[in-house]
Amino acid sequence: MILTSRIDRLLSPKFYFPLILLIAALLLSLWLPPFLLHVAIMIVLFSYLGIAWNILCGYTGKLGWGHAAFFGIGAYTSTALYIFYKVSPWIGMVFGAMFAAAYGAICGVFCFRFRLGGHYLVIATIALAEVVRVVFINWADMGGAWGLLLPVVPDSWFEFQFHTTRIPYFFIALALLLMVLYVEIKLVNSKLGYYFISIKDDEGMAESLGINTFKYKVIAMVISAALTAFGGTFYAQYVLYISPETVMPLSLSTDILIGAVVGGMGTIAGPIIGAVIIQLIHEFTRAYIGRAGLDYVVAGTIMVLIALLRPHGVIEWVERMYNKIIGLLPSIAGEEIS
Amino acid sequence: MRILEVKNLTKRFGGLIALNNVSLSVEKGEILGLIGPNGAGKTTLFNCITGFYRPDSGDIIFDGQNITKLTPHDIAIRGIARTFQAVKAFQSMTILESVTTGALCRAKNLEEAKRRAVKTLEFFGLLEKKGIPTHGLTIVDQKRLGLASALATEPKLLLLDEVVAGLNPVEMEEVINLLKRIRDLGVTLFVVEHLMHLIMSIADRVIVLHHGEKIAEGKTAEVATDEKVIEAYLGERFIA
Amino acid sequence: MADISTLIQVIVSALLLGGIYSLIAAGFNLIYGVMDIINCAQADLMMLAMYLCFWLFNLYGVHPLLMIFVAAPLFFIIGTLIQRLIINRLLGAPSFIQAIATIGLGYVLQNLALLFWKEDYRMIYMPYTTAVTIIGSISISLPRLVAFMGCLIMIVMLHILLTRTDFGRSIRATSENREAAALMGINVKYVYALVFGIGVACAGIAGVFTSTFYYTYPTVGTVFLLKMFVVVVLGGCGNVLGSIAGGLIVGLAEGVGSFLLLPSWKDAIYQIIFLIVLAIKPTGIFGEKKV
Numbered sequence: 001m002i003l004t005s006r007i008d009r010l011l012s013p014k015f016y017f018p019l020i021l022l023i024a025a026l027l028l029s030l031w032l033p034p035f036l037l038h039v040a041i042m043i044v045l046f047s048y049l050g051i052a053w054n055i056l057c058g059y060t061g062k063l064g065w066g067h068a069a070f071f072g073i074g075a076y077t078s079t080a081l082y083i084f085y086k087v088s089p090w091i092g093m094v095f096g097a098m099f100a101a102a103y104g105a106i107c108g109v110f111c112f113r114f115r116l117g118g119h120y121l122v123i124a125t126i127a128l129a130e131v132v133r134v135v136f137i138n139w140a141d142m143g144g145a146w147g148l149l150l151p152v153v154p155d156s157w158f159e160f161q162f163h164t165t166r167i168p169y170f171f172i173a174l175a176l177l178l179m180v181l182y183v184e185i186k187l188v189n190s191k192l193g194y195y196f197i198s199i200k201d202d203e204g205m206a207e208s209l210g211i212n213t214f215k216y217k218v219i220a221m222v223i224s225a226a227l228t229a230f231g232g233t234f235y236a237q238y239v240l241y242i243s244p245e246t247v248m249p250l251s252l253s254t255d256i257l258i259g260a261v262v263g264g265m266g267t268i269a270g271p272i273i274g275a276v277i278i279q280l281i282h283e284f285t286r287a288y289i290g291r292a293g294l295d296y297v298v299a300g301t302i303m304v305l306i307a308l309l310r311p312h313g314v315i316e317w318v319e320r321m322y323n324k325i326i327g328l329l330p331s332i333a334g335e336e337i338s
Numbered sequence: 339m340r341i342l343e344v345k346n347l348t349k350r351f352g353g354l355i356a357l358n359n360v361s362l363s364v365e366k367g368e369i370l371g372l373i374g375p376n377g378a379g380k381t382t383l384f385n386c387i388t389g390f391y392r393p394d395s396g397d398i399i400f401d402g403q404n405i406t407k408l409t410p411h412d413i414a415i416r417g418i419a420r421t422f423q424a425v426k427a428f429q430s431m432t433i434l435e436s437v438t439t440g441a442l443c444r445a446k447n448l449e450e451a452k453r454r455a456v457k458t459l460e461f462f463g464l465l466e467k468k469g470i471p472t473h474g475l476t477i478v479d480q481k482r483l484g485l486a487s488a489l490a491t492e493p494k495l496l497l498l499d500e501v502v503a504g505l506n507p508v509e510m511e512e513v514i515n516l517l518k519r520i521r522d523l524g525v526t527l528f529v530v531e532h533l534m535h536l537i538m539s540i541a542d543r544v545i546v547l548h549h550g551e552k553i554a555e556g557k558t559a560e561v562a563t564d565e566k567v568i569e570a571y572l573g574e575r576f577i578a
Numbered sequence: 579m580a581d582i583s584t585l586i587q588v589i590v591s592a593l594l595l596g597g598i599y600s601l602i603a604a605g606f607n608l609i610y611g612v613m614d615i616i617n618c619a620q621a622d623l624m625m626l627a628m629y630l631c632f633w634l635f636n637l638y639g640v641h642p643l644l645m646i647f648v649a650a651p652l653f654f655i656i657g658t659l660i661q662r663l664i665i666n667r668l669l670g671a672p673s674f675i676q677a678i679a680t681i682g683l684g685y686v687l688q689n690l691a692l693l694f695w696k697e698d699y700r701m702i703y704m705p706y707t708t709a710v711t712i713i714g715s716i717s718i719s720l721p722r723l724v725a726f727m728g729c730l731i732m733i734v735m736l737h738i739l740l741t742r743t744d745f746g747r748s749i750r751a752t753s754e755n756r757e758a759a760a761l762m763g764i765n766v767k768y769v770y771a772l773v774f775g776i777g778v779a780c781a782g783i784a785g786v787f788t789s790t791f792y793y794t795y796p797t798v799g800t801v802f803l804l805k806m807f808v809v810v811v812l813g814g815c816g817n818v819l820g821s822i823a824g825g826l827i828v829g830l831a832e833g834v835g836s837f838l839l840l841p842s843w844k845d846a847i848y849q850i851i852f853l854i855v856l857a858i859k860p861t862g863i864f865g866e867k868k869v
Contacts, residue, residue, distance in 0.1 A: 063674045114857050119616055119673040123807045124856055127849040130804065134846035145842075191448050198439045201428040205484070208388060208422075210414035210443035210491055250800065254681065261678055266430075293693035296685045303682025308667045311675045 017326060029170045037166055039283040041238070043276050044173040049231045050259035050271025051180045055187065056224035057257070058266035060217055061200030065122045066107070066129030067228050067256045070100040072248035074229025075236040076136065079148050082159075089160040093233040097226040103132070104225025108218035126250060133248040147243025150236065160237040169238055176234065177272075180227055184268060187223075196220055200266075228256070258299065262306050264313025273318050277302070341366040341495055341526050342387070342418075347396035349382055349550075356382040357393070358550040364495065369517070369527040371541030371558065373534065375570055378547040380530045381423055384497050388420050389413045401494065415443060419493035423500050427472045427480045434459065434468040436483055440490030458490045462516070478509060489520065496520065498529045502536050514540055534562060546570065583715045589833035590718055595792075596829020597726035598784050602802060603809040603821040604733045605780025608740075611816030611867060612753040612773045615665055616673055618680035620781050621806055622687040622799035627653060627785025629691060632700050632794050642702055643724070645786045653782025654775040661774035666767075684799060691796035700794040707790055725787035730822065732783055736776070737819050749773060808852040814862030823863055827851070 029040060049071070057063045077099050078092030087095075107128045116124050137145045155162045162168040187193050195216045198206040203213050236242050246252075255278075263274025278299060285295040306313070342364040349357040357379045364370050372380050385391040387398055389410040398406045405413050419440075428436045437455040438448070445451035459465045462482060472480060481501065488496060498517075502510050517540055521527055531537050537544055537558060544561045546554040548570040554561050561567055606620045627649050631642040664683065668676050701707075709720035740746040752759040752769045760766050792798070809828050813820030828848050835847035855862070 065677075110853070110857070114860065116856065116860065119677070120811070120856065120860055122674065122677055123811065124853065126804065126807070127852050127856075130849050131846050131853075134843060134849070138840065138842050189448075191442055191451075194435065194439045194442060194448070197430055198428055201430050202426050204390070204410075205422065205426040205428070205487075206439070207390075207410035208414055208420055209440045209487060210411050211439070212409070212411045250804075258678075292697075293689040296689040297693070300682040300685030300689065303685065304664060304679050307671070307675045307679030307682065308664065311671065311678075 017329060026171075026174070029167055034166065035283075035287065037170060039279065041166065041170050041173050042283060043279045044170065044177050045231060045234065045238075046255065046259050046275040046279055047272040048173065048177045048180055049228060049256045050263070050275050051177075051184055051268075052224055052227035052231065053257050054260050054265060054267075054271050055184060055227065056220045058260060058270070059188075059193070059196040059200060060220045061266075062112070062117070062121060062217055062220070063257075064107075064111075064125035064221070065250075065253050065257065066125035066127075067224070068248050068250065068252035069107075069129035069132040070104060070225040070228040071232040071235070071252060071256070072132065072136065072242075072244070073100040073103055074232030075242045075247045076142060076148070076232075077229070078233040079150060079236045079242055080142060083148060083150065088158050089233060089237050090158075093230055096233050097229040100229030100232075101222045101226040104222040105218060107225075108221035111221075112214050112217045126253070129248070129253060130250070133244045136244045136248060143243065145244060147241060147246065150240040150242075152240060161240070169234075173234065176230060181268070183223075183227070188268075192216070192219070258303060260313075262302060262313060263318075264315030267313070267315050269318070270313050270315045273315060274313065277314075339366045340364065341401060342528070343397075343399040344383070344387065345397045345399070347383070347386060347393050347398065349379075349386055349391060349393045356550050357386065359396075360547070360550070360552050361396075362545050362552060362555065364526060364528055365543075366494075366526055367521070367524070368542045369521055369529060369540055371537040371544040372528065372530045372547065373532070373537055373544060374547035376532070377549075378570075379550040380547055381499055382550075383547070384420060384499055384530065387413075388418060388497065414491060414493075417492075417494035418497065419488040419491045419495070420497035421481070421484045421488055421499055421501055423503070425477055425480050425484070427475075427483055429473045430471075432469050432471050433464055433475070433483055433486075436472060437486050437490045440487035443491040455490055458486050461489075461519070462486045478505060485516075489525075493525060495526045495528060498527065500530055500532055502531065502533065510536065538562065585837055587716050587718070588837045589830065590716060591722060592833025592836065593826060593829040594718070594722040594726040595832070596825040596827075597729035598788050598825075599802070599805050599809045599828055600821045600825025601729035601732055601780050601784040601787075602806045603813065603824060604736060604818050605777035605784075606806060606810055607813070607816050607818050607821055608736065608780070609774055609777040610810075611818065612749055613665070613669065613770055615668060615774075616676045616680060617665075617774075617777065618677055618803060619660075619684040619687060619799075620777070621801075621803035622684040623653065623656070623778050623781040624785035624788065624802060625691065625794070625796065625799040626687060627782040628789040628792075628794040628798065629695060629700075631786055631789035632702055635702050635704070641704075641706070642786060642790050643706075645789075646728075646783055649782040649786045650779050654779040656782075657775035657778025658771040660778065661771045665774055666770070669770075684803070688796050688799060695796065697796060702789055702794075719791055721787075721790035725790060728787050729784060732780065733818065733822055736780070739776075740818065745772075805848060808848050811852060811860070811862055812855055814864040815866045817862065817864050817867040820862060820864040820867070827863075 029037060032040060053067050074093070074096035077096035078089045081087035081092040081095060082089050107125065110128070111121055111124050136142055142148065153159045153161055155164055195206070195211050198211060199213050199216060206213055232247060235247065259274030259278050260271040261274065262277055263272065264270025281298050282295045285298055286292065340363045344360060344362045347357050347360045348355070360383065372383070374380055382391065386393045389405070389408050389412065393406060396406070397404055400416060400418060403416070405416065428439065431439070434452070434455055437458050438451045441451040441454040441458065442448070445454055456465065459468055464482065464486060472483065475483065485501065502513050505513065514536065517527060529537070529541060541558050543556060544558045545552060546561060546567050553566045553570060554564045602620055602624055606617055609615050609617050630649065631645045634640040634645060635642055660683070664679060668679055707721055710717045711720050711723060740749060748759070748764045749769055751762065752764055752766055756766055805828055809821055809824035812827055813822070813824030831848050831851050832844045836844040
């Protein structure tokens, strides 16, 4: 019967295992000490950012190194609207995404109109991001190089601030992550997904099949930019202080993409795996060594190792291990229905 | 009725003249052959027609419209599809996905594109292989896949660039039959070939290029015995 | 209205810094032109040389300029080691992956410097570093002038090495066609190691010169790296001599920019020039070149 077979499928480890993991993560967050909760939030945030980056770079193959600009535009837009006009950061988030999308369109049109690729694209996106950073450094109304301090208010969902416990931040971050995963899965199975991947595989052939590669590359950049901006607003509300050096530097662009590269570009789980690895290293080395520096030494070494040994990311290993675990788990229905 | 007209087309690369004042026309429903020794400008001509190159002078008229300055995707949407000499395929996709990408050109949505892609795969006899990833195919099958994807865009005119290169005689027969069936669907074919055999067995008319210039044009049998053509091929492999 | 001599002074001062950019870029271009490798750690290696000069000066009183004779061979060796250990395996990899590896290397260098030497800004203080020469009515910082001329001489020497020596011929042959060069008896692995070594040595020498008038701190490399990219694209990727033009243009742009606008805008000036050049002629003013 169709009804029972559906339930049977849900009871096979392939489905219930990730569900259990998700519920475990949610419950665990309720008991985690503040530092670990912070690490968890960072992991989720950078997973989110890595997936947002992936939507442009993993799927169309156009690799940009300037996403910090979109992050920063999101952070500054919502913060400015909040500080100067008392607009709720939730609404500010949407405006942030709109401005980031606009700048994404500018960057996209510039880069793809001139058919930049490979290292030229990398340097161009860096330059485009640096220009934004310098603009904000010089923008006195936006705090210039000193940045903006957000007013601290008692816990409030409207004001998007929580202090007695940071668990709401974790849930919000998780919600963002689930949202972007949903967007990504929908995208991959849609017309856009086909267009993006065809552009990555062979742009010339895609054009010959009637695909306007310029338009879709720009669309990918715009979507990626808007999503990244949401992360910027979240970060602003989490840290309650933003400045060009903290939300727009080149190193942030690197941090955003490194998870996706280490985990596996162009895959769905890759950026998450990579974010887990990188953020765990960052937070724990920083905490136990005390001084800044070692975390990036380790991160840098990992970058070199990944580039040399596993440029496609560690996802294959992880997938193999995951499948082994799934294979060992019992199927509650009694028989393996995949 | 002329479906494609090329008028006084010239294309230079630096100091090299790849196409020199070439004019030709393609009649609707025919199979037109384009032959010439290596470097004659055949692929350059295709690239100009399909918008990958911008010609330096001249016009290209398709179905009554001047398409000379259009982008490749605009031209594809108007109804010209092509295959490539080098194997070009979407390595991350399966066969069905590749052909679906082509079908998206005309289909209103993804579901319809998939259905049309399945029909196209049936036509090509590739249906059982539909879930196989492209990188797992032989070169021959990848070329067939390229042709299937191009056909999925439901073109009025199909440009084929050396579609039988590297095939053995049996495979070549299959391709010849396939091309005839495509023509029967109503698609006009413009076929570039290096080997006379294919042109002789399939083309109604033939145009010969040499050093970027048209040196002969006419019914296949006449052109094959044309002195200028034979001279151009001297030293080249000429398989009649 | 500020007077003309101030304007000229500012511009000249920035222009001279352009010489440093040129030398770093020349090393990068050599590596890229021959091996198709993007070395994003180039500027961080320069940073190491700067620290080398700083510490040897502060601990043993060694005049930084003498360090050229130490830095050149030392960084050459460091370069060949990096090439053998890391770069060798990156040959032929997509440029993004090369960037990941070399930026990772740069991170390691930057943060080791941060760990060992803290983030404080260091400067070599000796009479030489504040010396000026007067040309006409303009006073020019002597270390900058010496650095500029030194860098230019290095680039010219590199160019002569590449075009007039047998070794240079082997390098150019290898860069044209790796297989053919190997068939002709050229030891390609050897050439690559040497080329990378020379490229890194350029960074080392640039660092020596820079330490005489610029602040030394762990992340100084990032600043120079971004400018180096712009220099490289302006002068033509892989074009060693083109680096001179690229460096001068960036230096000039910085000088004019910081005079006309606030100094804090100067970082944007060269980026904008760069974007304009990318739009108009991405292969650079003098065109890309295989070395």
